[in-house]
Amino acid sequence: MPRSTTPKKKGAPKRLEISRIGAQGDGISHGADGDIYVPFTATGDVVDVWLEPGPRGTMRASLEAIVTPGVDRAEPSCRHFGSCGGCSLQHLTTDAYAxxxxxxxxxxxxxxxxxxxxxxxxxxxxPGSRRRLALKALRTSRGVLLGFNQRQSHHLVDVKECPIARPALVALLKPLRAVLGDLLTLRAGLDITLTDSDSGIDLLISGRVSLDLARREALATFAESYDLASVHVLDDGFLDPVSVRRAPKMRFGEVDAPLPPGGFxxxxxxxxxxxxxxxxxxxxxxxxxxxxxxxxxxxxxxxxxxxxxxxxxxxxxxxxxxxxxxxxxxxxxxxxxxxxxxxxxxxxxxxxxxxxxxxxxxxxxxxxxxxxxxxxxxxxxxxxxxxxxxxxxxxxxxxxxxxxxxxxxxxxxxxxxxxxxxxxxxxxxxx
Ligand SMILES: C[S@@+](CC[C@H](N)C(=O)[O-])C[C@H]1O[C@@H](n2cnc3c(N)ncnc32)[C@H](O)[C@@H]1O
Missing domain, CATH: 3.40.50.150 (Vaccinia Virus protein VP39)
Structure with a gap:
């Protein structure tokens, strides 16, 4: 069952039927009092939900149970589905998604x-084709988190798998979490951009990073161990090329273009x-x-x-x-x-x-x-x-x-x- 922010539960949940998917990816049930938006549902689903007021007079709902799945529903493949804000439509069949x-x-x-x-x-x-991941990293009392924000929230989901991304990027998540531990303070998070360029992966770390010699060497060793093309740190507008083993580039036709760190x-x-x-x-x-x-x-x-x-x-x-x-x-x-x-x-x-x-x-x-x-x-x-x-x-x-x-x-x-x-x-x- 997908996890979402659950409103205070009073009385019994309400039973709804989902008639279509809206522009933001939520299922919509047309009720006598207007549309009710239910995340992680598919057309034809009959669901039990808890209701809460949404923006601009709409009603939002959090899912309690899928009573009868609609024909558009498929089994999501990722363990983070429902908490990670990245893929809100992974529960649709291929045809329904198209x-x-x-x-x-x-x-x-x-x-x-x-x-x-x-x-x-x-x-x-x-699946497996996305060549850029824009992640967030945070040190908490429970350790280092590296992943995506939870849907409509600032809570970070510590991502262990990501079926949409190229496997080479996903394989870096675990070792990257370890190397980031030394860079993160309890107060500030970092933005982490991994781009699988045509000359190898560029790691861009953005935020307040105090790079002493030991940390610089740790990042350079990481780049070498995992054959990264480059590691850049962007702190307060200053771009520090910590390790450039190969300049990141993209191949268009027969021509190579250099890829600036974080460039489109x-x-x-x-x-x-x-x-x-x-x-x-x-x-x-x-x-x-x-x-x-x-x-x-x-x-x-x-x-x-x-x-x-x-x-x-x-x-x-x-x-x-x-x-x-x-x-x-x-x-x-x-x-x-x-x-x-x-x-x-x-x-x-x-x-x-x-x-x-x-x-x-x-x-x-x-x-x-x-x-x-x-x-x-x-x-x-x-x-x-x-x-x-x-x-x-x-x-x-x-x-x-x-x-x-x-x-x-x-x-x-x-x-x-x-x-x-x-x-x-x-x-x-x-x-
Ligand atoms: C969606 S990207 C497309 C880039 C390119 N067509 C490609 O496929 O790689 C939009 C581009 O518009 C540029 N851009 C954003 N605002 C702009 C502006 N006001 N004037 C000119 N270019 C702008 C960005 O730097 C970015 O390169």
Whole structure:
């Protein structure tokens, strides 16, 4: 039975039937008094719950018992399911989970009058494929905890297994817990980011760390014993390269790009490949492309084999990484770089109109200012990658109102068993 914060139990639990899964991944029961949200349930489940008031007049419930499981329910594989905040949908069958991903995109589009847009079958990254883990470490009176926050709480779940992550990352959890013991104080926790780059694993430790010689040596020995590519410590804005045995890098097509510590990577190689396939298919024939929010060149570098690319990115470290990747690579068409804040200074219509296709992959907030300019442009094709269906749908409406046809949307889910859904979409200028 999943553990969650249980409200005070008075009287008898209430019996409910779950009719659908909401955008945040909770099961929803439609009652006479409105919707009741029940975490860790599946459509068709009949459950006993304890009720408590939720935000904005909603009712929340914690699960007491599953009376009759619905047909969408599967056995979760991870021992931490129900306490760890990472995977709230691991109890769904493969089909039910794919249906959730699709519905999540459809609901967001419908809210902006785009409910009729064709949504392709979701691409879902398999278990064991996540190549970055963003963990927290804490020293408690019971020892060192290393893991993820409990759902909707600051309590840390000490993670012993993680079926979504690459096995090489999971194998590091136990020895890492031991080496962190010496770095942690009782007062402050640390953020730990493990990234399985294409040259090996980078360990980034962020927080207050007093690195004397002994601790520095312990981290270097750890890096050597477990063949890490590198260990960095980020303390008060200062990045300390404690051990760099191999510079972390990512391979895009035939080109290697250096990966700045903590720099953005698509969460799985499988998801990245699915996004890139769509981008290459939908930009075919375009000889001049722009890649907006380009990162270290995940899309720019493979695209530059067929087309000139104007890559625009706001993080200086990412722009420099892409510059190094392009420098000295003969096989690419021309790649130009623009270090620019696209929220404040989007590419304007006359800058956009020279491109045959524009790829845009903003952060979760979306890119309303840039989409407003694109909507007014004559760019024939826009390919939008998004990690937030809500801001995507809002921005898609801007393009559609500007004379673009939203040809199709392909969900690309890189955060297996979580309500976090990504997608790639194809727009063509028609008017
Ligand atoms: C979702 S990531 C995509 C990166 C890249 N397309 C990839 O697939 O690796 C979003 C990128 O937008 C950049 N970014 C965030 N805010 C920005 C802004 N205001 N202007 C320009 N770039 C920004 C981030 O640094 C990050 O590289």
């Amino acid at each position: 249906g959730f991903v699709r519905d999540r995109v459809k609901t967001a589009l419908s809210q902006h009058g785009l409910g009729d847009v064709p949504i392709e079958a979701p691409h879902i990254s398999p 990577v698509q969460a799985t190689k499988e998801g990245e490949t699915a996004l890139l396939e769509a981008i290459l298919e939908w930009t075919a024939g375009a000889t001049h492309c722009a890649d907006l929010f380009a990162g270290i060149g995940t899309f720019s570098l493979p695209l530059a084999r067929h087309s000139t690319v104007h890559a625009v990115e706001g993080a200086r470290a990412a722009v420099e990484a892409l510059r190094k990747a392009v420098h000295g690579t003969q096989s690419l068409k021309q790649v130009t770089l623009d270090h620019r804040d696209l929220f404040r200074r989007p590419l304007v219509v006359h800058e956009l109109n020279r491109f045959g296709a524009v790829i845009i992959d903003p952060p979760r907030a979306g890119a309303a200012a840039q989409m407003t300019e694109l909507a007014r442009s004559a760019v024939p094709a826009v390919i939008a990658v998004s990690c937030n269906p809500n801001t995507f749908a809002r921005d898609a409406r801007l393009l559609v109102d500007g004379g673009y046809d939203l040809v199709c949307v392909r969900p690309v889910d890189q955060f297996l068993w979580s309500p976090h859904v990504e997608l790639v979409a194809h727009f063509l200028k028609t008017a």
